[in-house]
Amino acid sequence: MMASTPAAKVPPLRRRLPAGALRRRQLAASAWLYLAFLAVATIMVGTFALAFIASLKVDPLERPFRIYFDQLNPAAWIAAARLGQEGAGDALWGGLAPGAKVDFSVTYAAPAVATIVEPRAEIPRRRPGSGIAAALMRHYAADYASIALRSSSAATMQARDERGFRQTWQTRTFVYEVTYRTDRQNGPRIERTPLNLTAPTSQTLIDSPISPSRSERRGRLLSWDNITPGALGLIFNNYRRVINETANLQTGKSLLGSWLGNTLAIATGRLVLTLVIASLAGYALARLKFRGSRLLFAAALFSMTIPAQVTFVSNYLILRDLSLLNTPWSVIVVFVASANVLLMKQFFEGFPREIEEAAVVDGASRFQVFCKIVLPNAKPALLVNAILAFQGAWNDFFWPLVLITSPPEALTVQVGLLSLRRSFGGVQGDWGLVLAGAFISIVPVVILFVLFQRHIVSTQFAKGTT
Structure with missing residues (x-):
């Protein structure tokens, strides 16, 4: 009598949910995700609003911290007027x-x-x-x-x-x-x-x-x-002070405007130079096959792992020999290519080759294809790179601190905030003015992000990087 072999186990069939239940489950997941993003946004906006409120106060470090004070009291505005x-x-x-x-x-x-x-x-x-x-x-x-x-x-x-x-x-x-x-x-x-x-x-x-x-x-x-004080003088007294009291002792001229102008010039210059180098290098790494291209790509990846503090001595000596110290060019050229090149490379690799090949068949050169076909379709990637480059240059502290030391009018706003802390913070305890200066420094970047943030998650860019 032959032993019977056990029957193979058949996996149970997955029960199919009704259409209504599946829809409710999807809505619940979307609701939880929306609430999570809303909570994060509330924390970020709340921190931003709290910093602005504190920048209006005479003493931002007071304990307990009051939310309602004269600068937010309409009756006090009328009396001040x-x-x-x-x-x-x-x-x-x-x-x-x-x-x-x-x-x-x-x-x-x-x-x-x-x-x-x-x-x-x-x-x-x-x-x-x-x-x-x-x-x-x-x-x-x-x-x-x-x-x-x-x-x-x-x-x-x-x-x-x-x-x-x-x-x-x-x-x-x-x-x-x-x-x-x-x-x-x-x-x-x-x-x-x-x-x-x-x-x-x-x-x-x-x-x-x-x-x-x-x-x-x-x-x-x-x-x-x-x-x-006047109504605006009461509300924005710290902001008026940071404009009037951060001045050159010899000339009496306000320095905050010079600091903002210098930072804007440096950020704009680095933005333009970054877009040019990142787009050209990214397209070359994505499309051109030449000897050493992989080695060059590996070197670019490796350079991203090296902190700026490791190479700042050699960079400082090179810029000194080129007579670029204490000029905006020293900060503009010192850091223009890193992750931006990789971002553009990823976008160009996702761009359809057939379009470029059709242009070549029609007699276009490689450079014409790049300028007239590829770049116009790379606007989302270029815009993201522009935002990242501008934000990085605007918030840069280390290189301006090392490369630009004099005169006071040549400093950037981030280094200028350090001088504000030394002059008005510390023992003096005049933190309202310091906080107002710090809030002024972040406003341009916030405005830039609010205006162009939708392009960061644009559908076209998402398709290009997949």
Whole structure:
């Protein structure tokens, strides 16, 4: 009797889902993917928005970090516009001009058993910032303005104390008048009008047109950097300062514009040079078969693994011998080909050969095929390379720091931010100005990406690189 062989196992048939269930599963997967991208975008945009909000603050490092402050308060904008109009006839940027009379009111509160005394008011001889700003200061409001109490009025209010019990508090409003002195009517227009108020700790400031810039001596001394700011002067004070106070000490000319112009010139030059070299080299590696082409391609790949810090000494010596140091050309030519060549090579390899062969049959040369047929169809790849090259050049810090050291007007914006940190950060702690400068430096790249980001994922480019 022969042993029976076991029957082969037949795999169970996969159950086919109904069309409705399959559609719901696809929609669920798409929804989860969309939510994941939305979460990432929210984090990125939230970080960007938080940085912008912090750049408006007098003290970006304050703890706890407040989201709502005068620069985001419409009521403070209106008050700042009124003060700027009274101070210099300019509701937007404010100031203090000859003939000005400015009313500035403050309200103090104290328990019913205490006595509210008039705060001691003075316009201090205060430098507007630190570092370069202190050296550039020429005119002080204290030399041209006077302050006097014009009126005061008392009232009462109901409020809870620290223990939560409801109590009656007394309040007193003091109205001060800041006047441009009559004996200085031919004086200059002054950008800032600082104010100090000193009062006992038993009374607390509860209202003022704009909030004080800082509180010192356990709340006894309240300081305003500028009581005539104007609406835009209040909101964008750090941005105005980074433009006006980053200046050459010899000429007094603002350096930020020069830094932005230098960076734009370098980024544009590197963009053009990168597109020329990447397109020519990429097409040669993709289409031309010559001896050593594979070795050249391997060398290009290997060069991408070498950090710039390894070769910067030899590059520095070469550029020095060519007399290119402290010129934009040194930064433009030092780094123009790497991944851009590989990206163009991949695109050209996916371009149909039949189109090129048809052009050759019609009598076109290889260069004519490249210029008139291949390049016009490579616009998505060229645009992506342009964005990457511009962004890399704009954010480049190492090579400009090494190759461009003088004069101050020749620096790029990234190296200029380092000088801002040295002049206004650190011990000075003027981080609002530093953060405003950093935010200005990233705006051009963000605008460029927002305008052209759809080309990065364009269908034509995706087909060309598959």
